[in-house]
Structure formats: structure tokens, C-alpha cells
Amino acid sequence: MxxxxxxxxxxxxxxxxxxxxxxxxxxxxxxxxxxxxxxxxxxxxxxxxxxxxxxxxxxxxxxxxxxxxxxxxxxxxxxxxxxxxxxxxxxxxxxxxxxxxxxxxxxxxxxxxxxxYYKTFNITDKIVIKPSWLAYDVAGDEIVIEMDPGMAFGSGTHETTSMCVQLLEKYLKKSNRVLDVGTGSGILGIVAAKLGASVLGVDIDPMSVKVAVENVAINGVADNMAVVQGDLLEVVAEKADIVISNIIADVIIVLAAQVRQVLKPGGVWIASGIIDEKKAAVLKAVEKHGWEVVEVTEKNEWVALAMRDVNA
The missing domain is CATH 3.30.70 (Alpha-Beta Plaits)
Structure with missing residues (x-):
């Protein structure tokens, strides 16, 4: 009307x-x-x-x-x-x-x-994020992720998401197993799946799980990405080559004692969602729990870390 x-x-x-x-x-x-x-x-x-x-x-x-x-x-x-x-x-x-x-x-x-008010954009040189209603001509080896604004966090341009994608491109190998903790909209897991990984997305929020499942289907990666609801250690049985957790600093501090239980020896933990004011506290916590920080990426007031278990 x-x-x-x-x-x-x-x-x-x-x-x-x-x-x-x-x-x-x-x-x-x-x-x-x-x-x-x-x-x-x-x-x-x-x-x-x-x-x-x-x-x-x-x-x-x-x-x-x-x-x-x-x-x-x-x-x-x-x-x-x-x-x-x-x-x-x-x-x-x-x-x-x-x-x-x-x-x-x-x-x-x-x-x-x-x-x-919404537009297509490059999250990296290779990864393109576009709303479903916009057309886009793929250039070269670009990978297009279709992601509409929605209720679940994670649609691309925010610094925490883009840094995670950049680190994924750097450390991910085809056929890797990836665990996306706090998957939100599923965007990071979908990127990993498009890059050739087998992915499990986990989130405690049922709405996020619903949205992520829909986005997985829309992007055609349902064969190599599953999404489940629940707490990390309660629902994950198989260890991953890469764990991604784009959440908040306080949760990452808690995860520092848990992630090695779901990460293969020599694997990489990518953590973001860290405001710069919390950087020192996160670094102290991960080092206390035996993580070697192999890379620190910063954009504006946000920080992302790539880490390995020194005891693995």
C-alpha cells in the first residue's frame, strides 16, 4: 500500500x-x-x-x-x-x-x-562482498560472497572482519579444516569454504545459526560448511587446522585456555574483535596459556592476532 x-x-x-x-x-x-x-x-x-x-x-x-x-x-x-x-x-x-x-x-x-545505501565492496583484492540485489561482473580470480545486511554480526567492511579474511588468505591451505567460533552471519566460514576449506561454524545464538545456515546455502557452500548451535567444547569433536574467533576481547581471553583442545598441532588460531584498549590484556592472557603470537594486524582501533600453540 x-x-x-x-x-x-x-x-x-x-x-x-x-x-x-x-x-x-x-x-x-x-x-x-x-x-x-x-x-x-x-x-x-x-x-x-x-x-x-x-x-x-x-x-x-x-x-x-x-x-x-x-x-x-x-x-x-x-x-x-x-x-x-x-x-x-x-x-x-x-x-x-x-x-x-x-x-x-x-x-x-x-x-x-x-x-x-548499501554497496558492493572488496574486502581484500580477491574477496568481494555484495548485497544480493546488486549485479557484479567477476574479474579474474575474484571470489564473490553474497551477504545482505541482517540481524547477525558480520558482513564485511568492519576492520575485525576484513583483518580475519586477510589472515585467512595468508594461512589457509586448500583441504584445511576450519572452525569458525562465534560464526555470526557465517561470513568468515563462507570465505574459508570458498577458499577450499572444510568448515564448521559454531554460535551460541540461535538467530545467528539460522542466518548463517541461510547464507551458507545462498553462497553454495553447504557441501563443505556446516553450522551448529552450542558452546565450543560441547559441540566440536574434530580438531581443526585453523580456528577463527572474531568475537570480543573478553571472550578471546577465556578461549585462550580452550582453543588448543580443538586445534591440531601446528595449527593457527586467528583471533579478532580486539579493541586496542584491550590488546595488552589479550596478549598477556594468550602468552600465559602458551600461545606464540606470530602476527599482529591492526586497523584503526582494532587488533587481530595469528597464533600457534608453543607446546604443540
């Missing part, structure tokens, strides 16, 4: 009050377009992986609240109600320009408008 959009230009201070009025009093849908969200939110979330960086150039002081209603409402009446509420809110908060632009949004545009 087509809908009517009221686009209100305002400030961050007034967003909550305006949104509440639209949702509670007018019973409309609300979308908040605040450019500061892009710099304040958790960068490990999936939407951040795919976002077009040009959005970060927006005026940080201007926020748009968009109100959506089914076609057929009295537009002038609703516009007057919103204008009156803005005048009321203005008595307490800075509402900014408070301009209102009304548009009719066709159903097709409504369903697909968000897609324009």
Missing part, C-alpha cells in the same frame, strides 16, 4: 518528543534520521559494515523525523496537528527549522528505499 510521508527537519534534542507524538497520538510509523548515530553507535553492528561512508559527511546538527501514514488520511489536517505540536515542543526544546515536507511514497519505493 502506498503511504504518506511527513519529513520534519529538527534537532536531536526534540526527536524523542516529536516521535512520541507521532507514534502515540497520531498512530503513525516513525523513522529517525540522525547523522550522529553513525558515529555514536556500536561499529560492530551489521548495518555499519555496509553503510555508505558518504552518509558520515551529513550536517551533524540537522535531524529528520519521518512520519508515515496510510494513503487516504487528511493531509492538511495531519500537517496542522504536527505543526501545532512543534510549536508546543518549541516552548521547552530547540526544534530547529521545524520545516515539514509532505510526500507520497509508492509501495515499491517504500519496500526498497533502504537498499540504495
Amino acid at each position: 502506498d503511504c504518506i510521508e511527513f519529513k520534519i527537519e529538527t534537532t536531536t534534542a526534540a526527536v524523542e518528543a516529536i516521535s512520541y507524538f507521532i507514534a502515540d497520538t497520531l498512530e503513525g510509523g516513525v523513522e529517525i534520521c540522525d547523522p550522529k548515530d553513525a558515529i555514536n553507535q556500536d561499529k560492530t553492528q551489521t548495518w555499519y559494515d555496509f553503510i555508505d561512508e558518504s552518509l558520515l559527511d551529513a550536517d551533524m546538527n540537522t535531524v529528520f523525523v519521518k512520519a508515515y501514514f496510510n494513503k487516504g488520511i487528511n493531509i492538511e489536517e495531519y500537517k496542522e496537528k504536527i505543526s501545532a505540536e512543534l510549536e508546543h515542543i518549541k516552548e521547552f526544546l530547540d526544534v530547529g527549522a521545524a520545516q515539514i515536507i509532505v510526500s507520497e511514497i509508492p509501495e515499491e519505493k517504500w519496500a526498497n528505499e533502504w537498499k540504495k
